[in-house]
Amino acid sequence: MLDQIWISTIYVLKTGPGWDTEWVAMKIESNYSHYLVSQNHLYGQGFCDWIFAKGTLFGEKEQWWDILGERPTSHEGVDICAFNDSGGQQIMLDDSFAVPVMFDGKVIDMFDDFLGKTLIVEHDYMAEGYQLHSMYGHVLPGKHMLVGKKVEACEVIAKLAPKNHPQITPHLHLSVLMVEKSYAEPVRWQSIQSNGLKLCNPLDYINDMVFSEVK
Numbered sequence: 056m057l058d059q060i061w062i063s064t065i066y067v068l069k070t071g072p073g074w075d076t077e078w079v080a081m082k083i084e085s086n087y088s089h090y091l092v093s094q095n096h097l098y099g100q101g102f103c104d105w106i107f108a109k110g111t112l113f114g115e116k117e118q119w120w121d122i123l124g125e126r127p128t129s130h131e132g133v134d135i136c137a138f139n140d141s142g143g144q145q146i147m148l149d150d151s152f153a154v155p156v157m158f159d160g161k162v163i164d165m166f167d168d169f170l171g172k173t174l175i176v177e178h179d180y181m182a183e184g185y186q187l188h189s190m191y192g193h194v195l196p197g198k199h200m201l202v203g204k205k206v207e208a209c210e211v212i213a214k215l216a217p218k219n220h221p222q223i224t225p226h227l228h229l230s231v232l233m234v235e236k237s238y239a240e241p242v243r244w245q246s247i248q249s250n251g252l253k254l255c256n257p258l259d260y261i262n263d264m265v266f267s268e269v270k
């Protein structure tokens with residue numbers, strides 16, 4: 056349901072030396088493309104830009120793994136599957152691909168999805184009573200990853216889950232979600248459209264995403 060897309064002024068909790076604890080209005084963006092590229096040593100492989108095929112972007116209805124199929128609901132995030140290198144080759148990601156986190160935060164949940172596991176990270180960013188979360192789907196968390204663990208922006212939290220579906224290549228499903236502070240249920244894909252949850256376009260929170268769309 057695209058009418059749930061929602062962006063507003065975000066407040067960042069500032070703490071630590073030189074700061075009283077306070078919420079400061081700020082535009083929140085991550086250098087997430089750089090995190091992905093550097094943590095996977097893709098600059099050395101001639102990384103050029105990410106490839107977003109039809110159905111991989113936020114809000115799209117198509118299933119990219121089955122061009123005749125439609126998703127049951129609009130896509131809840133972006134699927135990062137492949138990149139172009141400087142030699143013009145399209146390189147598909149595989150299960151050696153490391154998955155970093157977008158912002159500092161804390162892992163608050165980990166559960167199975169239909170291709171691997173999903174990790175949810177809570178961040179110290181608020182807007183109108185909602186808190187920013189990021190979700191990393193179809194991954195295998197590192198053995199050191201536990202619910203409650205604090206993580207830093209760019210830290211690797213998982214690798215992609217291996218291919219275990221005949222038509223779906225290993226990929227990162229990335230969602231950005233605002234969660235109402237009073238929301239008491241565990242966040243699950245099946246209930247991601249519930250009241251109290253607001254899906255955002257992850258690309259609005261990434262300031263360095265260079266990509267080609269393949270339609």
Ligand SMILES: [Zn+2]
Nearest residue numbers: 132133134228
């Ligand atoms: Zn997806």
